[in-house]
Amino acid sequence: MSAPIEVWWIPLDADGAVLERKSKLLDVSEKERAARFVHEHHARRFVCARAGLREILAARTGVLPGDLRFENGPHGKPRLAGPCLFFNLSHSGDLAAAAISESSEVGIDVEEVRESPDVESIAERFFLPGEVTWMRQPGCGVESRRRFFALWTAKEAVMKATGLGFHLSLSGIPLVGSEEGLVHIDRTAAGPEVAPLSLVRLPVPRAGWEGHLAMTRDGTGEVVFRTSAAKPT
Ligand SMILES: CC(C)(COP(=O)(O)OP(=O)(O)OC[C@H]1O[C@@H](n2cnc3c(N)ncnc32)[C@H](O)[C@@H]1OP(=O)(O)O)[C@@H](O)C(=O)NCCC(=O)NCCS
Numbered sequence: 050m051s052a053p054i055e056v057w058w059i060p061l062d063a064d065g066a067v068l069e070r071k072s073k074l075l076d077v078s079e080k081e082r083a084a085r086f087v088h089e090h091h092a093r094r095f096v097c098a099r100a101g102l103r104e105i106l107a108a109r110t111g112v113l114p115g116d117l118r119f120e121n122g123p124h125g126k127p128r129l130a131g132p133c134l135f136f137n138l139s140h141s142g143d144l145a146a147a148a149i150s151e152s153s154e155v156g157i158d159v160e161e162v163r164e165s166p167d168v169e170s171i172a173e174r175f176f177l178p179g180e181v182t183w184m185r186q187p188g189c190g191v192e193s194r195r196r197f198f199a200l201w202t203a204k205e206a207v208m209k210a211t212g213l214g215f216h217l218s219l220s221g222i223p224l225v226g227s228e229e230g231l232v233h234i235d236r237t238a239a240g241p242e243v244a245p246l247s248l249v250r251l252p253v254p255r256a257g258w259e260g261h262l263a264m265t266r267d268g269t270g271e272v273v274f275r276t277s278a279a280k281p282t
Contacts, residue, residue, distance in 0.1 A: 051153075054155060060144065083095050135149070135151070153266045176219070180200050195230070207246055231250055
């Protein structure tokens with residue numbers, strides 16, 4: 050039986066000496082990218098996410114966090130150069146999530162359920178008619194908004210699992226919603242890149258967030274959830 054897929058929550062609010070220690074774990078290109086952020090809090094979140102990911106991957110591979118090397122897949126999906134371990138990272142606000150797997154491609158997406166987006170017009174433009182119908186909850190704006198972000202994060206997680214990014218159209222990720230408010234891939238309508246994937250809704254450790262994990266195995270395998278330490282080990 051394959052090892053469980055791990056989902057790690059990474060807090061992105063370190064500062065002071067902890068942040069300084071974390072920034073030392075990054076490679077040159079990551080440090081350059083961190084330096085390009087205009088706002089200090091965006092740079093801090095980026096450093097915390099990348100350092101947190103390095104610490105988690107280091108514990109699994111036995112390679113020191115600062116010695117891990119990354120490369121990009123054909124459409125920009127980061128992967129490890131060397132050890133065969135699948136991972137994917139997502140951040141929103143001051144929370145990141147990383148999925149790690151030995152045996153399955155993974156894609157993960159978390160989003161803060163914000164007030165601002167015009168969910169109706171975005172949904173009508175980008176979602177399939179059946180998805181829009183499922184999203185609309187009469188008299189219940191809060192649940193409609195949550196369902197919008199459920200569909201959004203599920204599609205994004207699928208995009209990220211395939212590594213195809215925008216090369217996969219949103220209509221190419223057909224979803225069906227259940228009465229309980231969960232979404233699944235419509236395998237009868239999905240193409241060959243999407244049909245083998247399974248979705249798991251993430252138990253995001255904060256109210257008002259939505260997130261999904263997409264993986265290439267059949268979804269019967271175990272997924273375990275962990276929280277990353279605030280300080281580097
Ligand atoms: C990277 C991408 C796949 C997701 O971006 P995002 O949701 O803004 O950001 P997330 O925080 O969830 O993910 C970013 C991480 O994904 C990873 N990533 C980058 N390219 C990727 C790809 N092609 N496939 C999978 N993962 C990718 C990186 O680790 C990145 O982390 P970094 O910013 O530290 O480099 C983006 O390029 C994209 O294609 N977004 C689609 C947006 C969209 O229209 N969504 C509609 C959903 S309904």
